[in-house]
Ligand SMILES: Nc1nc2c(ncn2[C@@H]2O[C@H](COP(=O)(O)OP(=O)(O)OP(=O)(O)O)[C@@H](O)[C@H]2O)c(=O)[nH]1
């Protein structure tokens with residue numbers, strides 16, 4: 001390529017290369033999905049269509065980079081993609097990994113929207129977009145704890161949201177009353193309130209809501225107790 005006198009400006013570009021021999025997590029998260037979910041009338045607290053759409057997008061990302069990905073885990077409006085510690089994908093460049101994963105995910109979200117929301121076309125004033133970050137984990141222990149953290153977070157959030165919204169929808173409480181009733185309660189007490197006041201057994205809630213979604217590098221989507229199987233998940237990595 002011919003060089004111009006302007007070429008020198010390239011020197012101002014910086015490239016952050018992620019530490020070698022560390023597990024990389026690329027985590028994407030929906031921007032203002034509180035508003036987005038309201039605009040498109042997502043069911044509360046969980047909309048199965050929205051979660052399946054997230055899973056379909058994540059599966060396509062996993063399959064595209066299956067040789068570099070160990071697994072992916074998602075809940076609500078977020079997804080984490082866990083890359084092997086020896087990956088050299090995009091030369092481990094932070095900006096490339098972060099931007100390509102999130103743009104591939106976002107374009108899938110838009111392209112697949114109609115399949116999951118056939119009666120609710122996307123409107124260009126309310127388009128979905130996502131942020132993205134890369135984090136390096138230096139050991140097998142820390143990457144396992146990362147995945148367990150996201151899994152446990154799913155459980156905590158889902159239990160709270162399930163009781164909070166059912167107290168409003170089924171029992172007619174105001175959001176403030178519901179919040180007050182749950183304030184300071186333990187996990188077992190929340191389940192008890194859900195059963196006694198709303199007639200719902202938390203154990204019978206859909207597995208996808210309670211456990212989030214785990215995608216293997218073969219593209220298989222499962223809803224399992226991640227903490228229980230964490231060692232086998234990383235056996236070969
Ligand atoms: N009703 C409904 N809302 C959902 C569902 N999944 C995600 N959301 C909404 O998306 C939000 C995701 O949480 P956050 O990522 O912390 O909030 P956010 O509004 O996206 O804010 P930023 O990520 O900081 O831009 C939830 O608080 C819900 O309001 C769903 O299945 N049903």
Ligand SMILES: [Mg+2]
Nearest residue numbers: 029030031077
């Ligand atoms: Mg968000």
